[in-house]
Amino acid sequence: MSTAVPGHLRPLSPQGRALEADRALLGRTTAERVADVLRTRITEGFFAPGTRLAEDTIGGGLGVSRNTLREAFQLLTHERLLTHELNRGVFVRKLTVSDVVDLYRVRKLIECAAVRGIDRPPPGVERVVAAVAEGEHATRRQDWQGLGTANIHFHQALTALAGSPRVDELMQGIFAELRLVFHVMPDPRRLHEPYLAGNREILGRVETGDGPGAERLLADYLDNAQEQLVGAYAQQTAAGE
Amino acid sequence: MSTAVPGHLRPLSPQGRALEADRALLGRTTAERVADVLRTRITEGFFAPGTRLAEDTIGGGLGVSRNTLREAFQLLTHERLLTHELNRGVFVRKLTVSDVVDLYRVRKLIECAAVRGIDRPPPGVERVVAAVAEGEHATRRQDWQGLGTANIHFHQALTALAGSPRVDELMQGIFAELRLVFHVMPDPRRLHEPYLAGNREILGRVETGDGPGAERLLADYLDNAQEQLVGAYAQQTAAGE
DNA sequence: ATTAGAGGATCGTAGGACGATCCAACAAGA
DNA sequence: TCTTGTTGGATCGTCCTACGATCCTCTAAT
Numbered sequence: 351m352s353t354a355v356p357g358h359l360r361p362l363s364p365q366g367r368a369l370e371a372d373r374a375l376l377g378r379t380t381a382e383r384v385a386d387v388l389r390t391r392i393t394e395g396f397f398a399p400g401t402r403l404a405e406d407t408i409g410g411g412l413g414v415s416r417n418t419l420r421e422a423f424q425l426l427t428h429e430r431l432l433t434h435e436l437n438r439g440v441f442v443r444k445l446t447v448s449d450v451v452d453l454y455r456v457r458k459l460i461e462c463a464a465v466r467g468i469d470r471p472p473p474g475v476e477r478v479v480a481a482v483a484e485g486e487h488a489t490r491r492q493d494w495q496g497l498g499t500a501n502i503h504f505h506q507a508l509t510a511l512a513g514s515p516r517v518d519e520l521m522q523g524i525f526a527e528l529r530l531v532f533h534v535m536p537d538p539r540r541l542h543e544p545y546l547a548g549n550r551e552i553l554g555r556v557e558t559g560d561g562p563g564a565e566r567l568l569a570d571y572l573d574n575a576q577e578q579l580v581g582a583y584a585q586q587t588a589a590g591e
Numbered sequence: 592m593s594t595a596v597p598g599h600l601r602p603l604s605p606q607g608r609a610l611e612a613d614r615a616l617l618g619r620t621t622a623e624r625v626a627d628v629l630r631t632r633i634t635e636g637f638f639a640p641g642t643r644l645a646e647d648t649i650g651g652g653l654g655v656s657r658n659t660l661r662e663a664f665q666l667l668t669h670e671r672l673l674t675h676e677l678n679r680g681v682f683v684r685k686l687t688v689s690d691v692v693d694l695y696r697v698r699k700l701i702e703c704a705a706v707r708g709i710d711r712p713p714p715g716v717e718r719v720v721a722a723v724a725e726g727e728h729a730t731r732r733q734d735w736q737g738l739g740t741a742n743i744h745f746h747q748a749l750t751a752l753a754g755s756p757r758v759d760e761l762m763q764g765i766f767a768e769l770r771l772v773f774h775v776m777p778d779p780r781r782l783h784e785p786y787l788a789g790n791r792e793i794l795g796r797v798e799t800g801d802g803p804g805a806e807r808l809l810a811d812y813l814d815n816a817q818e819q820l821v822g823a824y825a826q827q828t829a830a831g832e
Numbered sequence: 833a834t835t836a837g838a839g840g841a842t843c844g845t846a847g848g849a850c851g852a853t854c855c856a857a858c859a860a861g862a
Numbered sequence: 863t864c865t866t867g868t869t870g871g872a873t874c875g876t877c878c879t880a881c882g883a884t885c886c887t888c889t890a891a892t
Contacts, residue, residue: 656846678853
């Protein structure tokens with residue numbers, strides 16, 4: 351089951367605060383760790399969309415009981431990474447075209463709103479800067495997979511500007527779903543490289559506190575990306591069936 | 592576990608379509624039905640925030656096995672209605688003041704964005720109209736609890752204008768959390784009645800296709816509501832401890 | 833070729849077991 | 863008195879087994 355931060359321990363001493371990071375390793379159930387493993391496998395493409403994850407096979411392979419595994423499955427089902435069909439089992443999610451459209455609808459709504467209000471260099475820009483650098487680094491190494499990841503980090507950093515834990519969580523899910531889409535697409539370079547320049551441009555606006563400018567760029571950026579992706583994805587999924 | 596719509600049955604005949612509504616009762620696991628029961632209990636205030644839900648007690652009371660119950664708990668934990676503490680069990684969530692602040696941050700972000708783009712009477716206004724009517728009806732009957740519900744319906748209808756299933760789902764969770772807040776507040780009339788006029792006013796703007804106007808009203812509305820609620824909630828929670 | 837079964841695989845749910853963890857109460861020591 | 867063990871009970875985390883229900887596939891009969 352999922353962990354809550356126990357809020358009633360004791361007032362944190364400085365040393366106590368230093369250990370806070372390690373808490374993630376402790377207060378976690380097996381189911382959560384299993385979910386972590388599977389999540390990674392899925393988002394990295396090891397389990398392709400449509401793959402069936404049988405309780406027996408996976409549970410046996412990971413050495414956990416069916417109960418525990420089912421809890422992990424449920425976690426991931428809630429994140430929309432798996433779909434669950436009654437009496438048939440769980441499958442790696444296969445997104446429809448209209449899913450992809452909705453993904454971009456949400457992105458436009460949230461990401462644009464997150465930057466619109468900016469009127470000075472906002473707290474949290476460092477993460478945006480870091481993500482752009484990460485993308486350029488990956489490009490130099492011709493690591494297109496890594497570029498895709500950096501791209502996602504860029505947009506996560508943008509949404510983080512909204513300063514809302516709930517929005518961050520929502521978008522984390524959105525981006526995880528997006529990865530599912532990316533994994534059925536060929537040629538990751540063509541998929542990700544075109545947006546590198548746009549990222550830097552948007553970063554420029556954010557750094558100078560030009561929220562409306564950033565929003566405009568971002569909106570165009572996302573419209574473009576959606577058009578590209580949806581077109582290619584429609585073909586891809588049509589071909590796959 | 593959660594149910595996916597089986598997409599491979601057959602093209603729906605007219606009669607088949609008529610039965611679609613009943614499917615909710617069938618293709619659902621026990622865990623989901625249990626979650627429904629508990630969700631209702633929680634949002635209606637039967638289980639107050641902070642209440643512990645012991646596996647034994649609840650499972651025995653509902654006549655389901657621990658496995659199933661744990662799945663239901665997990666569902667609700669994901670909806671943030673329960674918190675789970677390792678080796679201690681699950682509790683009805685107690686929101687902090689900063690939770691409430693975040694709730695309103697998200698509402699402002701989403702709801703405003705949902706109405707901003709409007710430039711003509713949008714599809715889906717009927718639901719907004721209906722919600723306003725529901726609120727006025729409840730007021731006439733002095734049903735303040737019902738007014739609160741109508742209020743939530745109003746805002747759900749607004750967010751639905753964005754036309755995004757994912758946004759709808761997010762906001763459904765947000766409003767469920769909000770109910771948790773309402774239940775620790777006394778005097779539901781003072782809590783909900785002041786916003787009745789605002790609702791109608793906003794509806795007016797939406798109906799005439801004045802998106803920006805609706806957004807402005809809504810932003811003020813939400814700022815006000817947040818201020819009111821946070822102040823009272825801070826007192827209330829401080830008093831409760 | 834279509835349809836109706838039969839069989840096998842897998843899921844949904846129940847129920848039991850046992851170690852691990854937490855909490856409260858109590859005892860010993862500074 | 864306050865602090866620091868110690869102990870016991872309650873509850874959780876995880877595993878295991880079991881069995882009916884459901885779905886899928888393959889075969890046999892029309």
